[in-house]
Structures are given as structure tokens and as C-alpha cells.
Amino acid sequence: MLKINVFLDDSRTCPNGYILVEDIDQCLTLLESHAIGHLSLDHDLLNRHRNGLLLVHKMVENELYADRITIHSANSVGSKAMYRYLKQAQEDMKMPPNIKVLLRPLPLF
Numbered sequence: 001m002l003k004i005n006v007f008l009d010d011s012r013t014c015p016n017g018y019i020l021v022e023d024i025d026q027c028l029t030l031l032e033s034h035a036i037g038h039l040s041l042d043h044d045l046l047n048r049h050r051n052g053l054l055l056v057h058k059m060v061e062n063e064l065y066a067d068r069i070t071i072h073s074a075n076s077v078g079s080k081a082m083y084r085y086l087k088q089a090q091e092d093m094k095m096p097p098n099i100k101v102l103l104r105p106l107p108l109f
Contacts, residue, residue: 001035002035003035003036003067004019004030004034004035004037005017005018005036005037005038005039005040006018006021006027006030006031006036006038006039006040007020007040008021008024008026008027008039008040008041008042008045008052009022009040009042009045009072010022010042010046011042011108012042012106012108015040018038018040022045022046023045023047023050024045024050024051024055025050027041027055028058028059028062028064031064031065032062036065036066036067037066037067037068038066038067038069038070039066040069040070040071041055041056041069041070041071041073042072042073043075043079043081043082044073044075051078052071052078052079052082053078053081053082053085056085057085060085060086060089060094060095063095065096066099067099067100068099068100068101069086069099069100069101069102070101070102070103070104071083071101071103071104071105072104072105072106073105073106074105074107074108079103079105083101083103
């Protein structure tokens with residue numbers, strides 16, 4: 001199965017080779033319907049209540065993963081909360097331990 005790469009962000013330019021999604025609903029749809037090689041996530045989105053942290057909660061709850069997950073948000077509090085949640089899910093065996101989870105903040109522009 002061909003894997004796609006997904007970039008969740010509502011302000012940064014999408015890197016080549018990635019599909020841009022701007023909200024968590026678009027991201028969840030792709031997670032449900034495609035195999036994802038790399039998922040790069042922002043925390044702060046236009047809808048402040050439906051942010052990257054809510055997305056990772058829904059991913060774990062519904063067992064929707066990518067081979068590699070990078071949190072690229074510049075929001076240090078939000079990105080660390082996302083990272084900790086995913087790492088804890090791995091420790092609790094709710095998420096496969098072989099999924100790479102990285103915290104790599106990107107500048108906003």
C-alpha cells in the first residue's frame with residue numbers, strides 16, 4: 001500500500017511531498033482512509049478548541065497512527081503536551097512502541 005505524508009498546519013507552507021490539512025477533521029479523515037508514512041503536526045490551529053492536542057487524543061482513542069509522527073508546533077507548552085501524551089500512550093501499550101515520535105519545533109514563517 002502506498003503511504004502518504006501529511007502536514008497539519010494552518011499557517012506554514014507545506015513541504016514538498018506532503019498533503020496539507022488545516023484542521024483536525026481533515027487529518028482524521030486521511031488517517032482513517034490512508035496509510036500514513038509521516039505525520040507532521042501543529043498544535044495551534046484556527047479553531048482553538050480543536051487543536052493538535054485534541055487530535056492526538058482522538059488518534060490514540062481510535063488507534064489511528066502513522067509510521068512516524070513529528071510535532072512541529074512552535075507552541076512549547078502545547079507541543080510538549082502532545083509529545084508527552086503520545087509517549088505515555090506508547091508506555092501504556094495503547095500505541096505501538098515502534099512508532100517514532102519526535103518533537104521538532106519549526107519557525108512560524
